[in-house]
Amino acid sequence: MADMASTPRRTVLTGFGVLSPIGSTPEAFWDALVAGVCGVRTISLLDASELPCHIAGEVPNFSAKAMIDKSYRRSLNAMARTVELGVIGSQLGLANAGIAKGTVPAHRIGIEFASLMGATELNDMAAASRIASPDGKTLDYGVWGSAGLNEIAPLWMLKYLPNMPACHTTILYDIQGPSNTQIPGDTSGLVALAEAARIIRRDAADVMVVGSSEGRINPITLSRYNLFLQLSKRNDDPAHAVRPFDLTRDGTVYGEGAAVFALEELEHARGRKANIVGELVGWAAGVDRGKKGPGLARVIRNALAAAGIEPKDVDHVNAHGTGTTVGDAFEARGIADVFGRDVPVFAPLSRFGNLGAASGLMELACSVQAFKNGLLPGTLNHESPDPACPISVHVGAPRPVTKPYVVKVTYTDLGQCAAAVVKRWDS
Template identity: 75%
Template sequence: MVSNSRRLVLTGFGVLSPIGTTPDAFWQSLVAGASGIRPISLIDAAELPSHIAGEIPGFSARAMMADTKYRKELKSMARTVELGVIGAQLAVLNARLSKGSVPPARIGIEFASLMGASELNDLAAASKLTSPDGHTIDMGAWGKDGLGEITPVWMLKYLPNMPACHATILYDLQGPSNTQIPGDTAGLVALAEAARIIRRDTADVMVVGGSEGRINPITLARYNLFVQMSRRNDDPTRAVRPFDANRDGTVLGEGSGVFTLEALDHARGRNAQILAEVVGWAAGVDRGKTGPGLARVIRNALASAGIRPADVDHVNAHGTGTTVGDAFEARGIAEVFGRDTPVFAPLSRFGNMGAASGLTELACSVLALKHGELPTTLNHEAPAADCPVAVHTGAPRAVTKPYAVKVSYTNLGQCAVAVVKKWDS
């Protein structure tokens, strides 16, 4: 951490998730133990081995876009971008900020997103024209005739920097702007970089978020081929079983989680609501996914916050429900906390949302600290011998300590950790 001691607080939250699209609805679903995992309806996925996911019911960016003049830009946004732009809008409004309320050069954005998978219809005409046998593309014909069938702005629908790009235009965010892309850790990496920006006094407010829409044919097919996906299609709400002996894989989800991060002096100056304080962060790599590398990142985050493991109320785990992933994460957590600190794994409620996962999962802990109770972890029924952590189940428990630790990782072993503190003064 840099020497600047500027304190950092979260002052707004926007969410689009399978269990709620407002902070209140999201929280009530968490407390009630609700699940948003269901059979996929956005496309016909019945032939896939795993055809359940966390969908957002009835999501319409057009209906939610507050700036009616900007709705015309939706035609150049894939679903991932739409989710990010609307999520950013919700966070800014929730923070009671408006365009121009902060000097444009003093408000920026750090966003987590990945390259989106193309919608099949965008390439259908070119594919038909350049595939004489219906199976193999003639690349010469593609270059000569196929490209003319694709809109010139096709790629702008899918580039990972598009959510941040559109948000900067909508809210005149002229401060630092960047997009983070390291998969499931991208949201926490974005939060850490935004925190450093404010600590350097380069901005007073940063919009920090992540979005990803994974329910499309290409992404679903790829994950079914290369990732351990749950086959509990007949029981979707109980499919993802974090750290459970009977876990059989994860499911995908879609959504966005966006915060406004603000310097405490600036937040107090405008009498802003404060949800929690961001006090520590760290990132690194556990190349072999053995556990010690993740433990090192957790310790670095605790050190940056100036706290000990005993100060932590709970660890918010990624908890994907995969055999290898859960065992790896549990080893890293256990090396630091043993079985003394409750582990909470909310992903089983809404699926793995990739770049949107880290901050959406973090929001669960932010709300738990704010409301003073920690919701249960769904579907953890038989503790696994290879997952030596104390998973919180049963009724919501009272929050008894001021800090929560959020852990995230990728299949490549990238790790990121954030530490938040209950707001008191």
């Protein structure tokens, strides 16, 4: 589904905040991108040494308690790390956009957030598990229900629900406009961005907080992914583990982070003299059921049509580039179907790992910064092009940005696809 580009209510990006493995201010984030810094390291948040893949992208020195608004500090007791990342990311994004609580009428600001159900922290279940499974091998469900549940905190589930980042942010900032959470995996961020734009275009809000967060460095999550998904085994060389579209790629790694944008109606942004960093001009989403490429190509074409542009107008494609064998080949086929080898492809995920629901907006932030600074950094770890990935991956030194549009592409393992077109802001 795509929207017409002729709508009079234009949507612009007026700031963003990031919590990432390579930097947690726009300036530090950009400096790391240009310098080719990789934030994938041996996991330190827990002992993952027995797992086949024990490297990930961690947000260093993250402390929600030190960063959250003091009036809201007590609520941290009801937040898992994914939620903490989302709420702090929202604080950073709104501050960067120059939007303080009360500066926008409460009913004219809303939120669209991308997040997934979090895996429980083991300590939250430890006492109940010891009661219901004293031998550590079998679980007595009767004892679990009669005595074990009494050992679980009443607010336990609220720590992990995917809508909690949005809920806490609305309370903290008195956001009374439309509020929703998107959960279609790695496409969630772009889906949230598109829905926020629709809300503004139909005049249901003037400002939308568009955020995303996920914390995948959890013993349950990592154990599950190591069993069922293709993760890189380059534990001895984490900085070169994720190799987008490279012939020698052997899988992805996971990570944590948050990326939050302020999306705003153009005249509202001009009225408050906001710093505009880009304009969202088109988007589309769909499904490529067989993950062959045509469905992804169709989604990209729909996004271009919604923006009213052609492939030749695009400066670069910002790809998901997870470094998986099947995924990269699928994504490359879809991109090549539309652009051939004529448009450079930039794949930043290898710098911070696959952030799941937070990936799309984090990756988009890289291109927003590239437009702001007039330079596109090179893709890391793409050294041997794979014939199965017939695209032109931009590597090496940053190159000048020469055209006004970026197309951000993302997908899930189930074949869900999304694309967004952002225009460089020049006036």
